Amino acid sequence: MTTDVLRAPRPMARPLRRISDKSGLDTAAGHVLMVLLSILCLFPVYWMLASSLRPANAMFETSLWPTSMSLDNYRQALEAIPIGRMLVNTLVFSVVSTAFQLLTGLLAAFAFARWTFALDKLVYSAVALTWLVPFQVVMIPNYLLIAQMGLLDSIVALILPNLVSALAILLLAQAMRSFPREVIEAARMDGARNWRILWEVMVPNLRGTIASLAILIFISTWNEYFWPLLLSRTAENSVIQIGIQMFMTAEGNQWGPLMAASTLASLPVLVIYVVLQRQVVQSFMKSGIR
Amino acid sequence: MADLTLSNLKKSYDGKPVLHGVDITIPDGHFVVIVGPSGCGKSTLLRMIAGLEEVTSGTISIGETVMNDIEPADRGCAMVFQNYALYPHMTVRQNIAYPLRIAKLPRAERDSKVEAVAKILNLTEYLDRRPAQLSGGQRQRVAMGRAMVREPDVFLFDEPLSNLDALLRVQMRIEIKKLHRRLKATSVFVTHDQVEAMTLADTLIVMNAGRVEQIGSPAEVYRKPASVFVAGFMGAPAMNLFPAAIGAGGALVIDAPTGGVGIGRTSLAEGTPVTVGVRPENLLLSETAGAGLPATVDFVEELGGSRVAYCTLGDREIAATLPPGDQQLEGRPVWLTLPPEALHLYDRITGQRIDVPVHAARSSIPSAFAPSM
Secondary structure (H helix, E strand, O other): OHHHHHHOOOOOOOOOOOHHHHHHHHHHHHHHHHHHHHHHHHHHHHHHHHHHHOOHHHOOOOOOOOOOOOOHHHHHHHHHOOHHHHHHHHHHHHHHHHHHHHHHHHHHHHHHHHOOOOOHHHHHHHHHHHHHOOHHHHHHHHHHHHHHOOOOOOHHHHHHHHOOOHHHHHHHHHHHHOOOHHHHHHHHHOOOOHHHHHHHHHHHHOHHHHHHHHHHHHHHHHOOOHHHHHHOOOHHHOOHHHHHHOOEEOOEEOHHHHHHHHHHHHHHHHHHHHHHHHHHHHHHHHHHHO | OOOEEEEEEEEEEOOEEEEEEEEEEEOOOOEEEEEOOOOOOHHHHHHHHHOOOOOOEEEEEEOOEEOOOOOHHHHOEEEEOOOOOOOOOOOHHHHHHHHHHHOOOOHHHHHHHHHHHHHHOOOHHHOOOOHHHOOHHHHHHHHHHHHHOOOOOEEEEEOOOOOOOHHHHHHHHHHHHHHHHHHOOEEEEEEOOHHHHHHHOOEEEEEEOOEEEEEEOHHHHHHOOOEHHHHHHOOOOOOEEEEEEEOHHHEEEEEEOOEEEEEEEOOOOOOOEEEEEEOHHHOEEEOOOOOOEEEEEEEEEEOOOOEEEEEEEOOEEEEEEEOOOOOOOOOOEEEEEOOHHHOEEEEOOOOEEOOOOOEOOOOOHHHHOOOOO
């Protein structure tokens, strides 16, 4: 049997394929896929924008481009609800929540990453566990607390349970743990104490992580619906997501103003993303280098 | 005055001792190199001096002050790290100025100090670059600049050259030595590289397994290794070590495949178990039959200026340094002579050096010489 094996014809030697040809084809295929995915993601956004510009009688048109355009929906939306006020509320809610979550996250993460203290691992696990508790479980106790504090129907009440987030602490602690120890020690030798090490040495080098986290927190706060719904009593003290919902009534949905309000609600998020995007991309590129 | 004194310094992690009581006094202005294999505790020792590791017991004093519980920055030490440890988000200027900024020095003074340090280290044209835009050697110079600008009493170097390529390492080594001559600050330099250790040190400290094996000048350590460990560790190729015994009349007899061979005469008592060491450059190798221990050349390493012949003697490998030459030796039988004056004796049980002279063997002793074939 061995002879058979030995005599078996060797597989034809394949010519060496030029690497550049192969990667060129791969790149093209990759691009096509990316373009398709981008269209898939962007189309609903485009459709929202297009529908917000369609007059009421053309709302269910299926043409890609609105045949006639008007800003009537925007006018109607602005008249129906205090959109400006709601946007400001949402912005305050999101910006303050993001800032506080980053601040508390950085301080707590520094403690977890840099210090050893009694029961530190247990406390860290407890923080991680709170992340696993769904909002629905804590919403009633939170609501009761807020009600007892007399804060119902206020922006402060919206912000209060969002001052600290487990996600921010865990993510930042992880980033800080992988921060080069020698750099921190060098700072200690140079005379920097913890406060300086955190703000002057670590934070500037964690900008990418902090920026991605900021985007994540900002968007999720901006899109918060359930918690404001529980607390809000008046349109003036509501956030934009509640405003949008006001166009969905028992008599039917007012698609035009709804799309217009949605478009207005998306703009700030878009702006934030564009502003911080460079940092985020940088952080991804950096993480590859170390 | 900045004498650095370590007394009975111990360190353990979770009850496991890593330093077993170190006593060292480093006089002001000395350049001390701590050398040893990885895991011998040399970096831990340095980090304890810096204040980055807590002291389990014992004291560290600089001058008259006990430093055990003093913050790293207030000890008057500056450290240069293996991975440079520069602040990536700051320019070279900001990196060097950072300790001064923390010390709240006025801006003008800060700037002039940074400029002065940059000039010494040839960094002036790079002051506005970030560390990422510098080469390894330049980064290391910035790290040294950051240490120098504080004008510390003690410089601590934690294997600062091990990330550089060979050529740059030699250059930086010379620069560090020159810098020390100029600044005259007490320096403690940790390395596992023997050449660095030998060339830089005023005083060499050899460590092994959490203990100091020997303290001395590089020449002293090389010529009179205090223990079998130091003998085997310092020098490349390493010293050849043979188990030996003291025979009647103090005869020094080593085990060879052909039986015991007398190689000299000592004043030691009969029956003392010893280890004999001889440096490769002191071994005499001859192709003339009968002149010493019979061995076979396995392999010859060409170093340009010299050659190293690795020979087998029974089941033992022996290195001998030869002058440059072209004769083919591999596979050939040779005869090795161990000159008595070049032999080092160690207690085989404690591993400590026995300082007794070895004299040439009397003609009656080398009866065991048995030239093979």
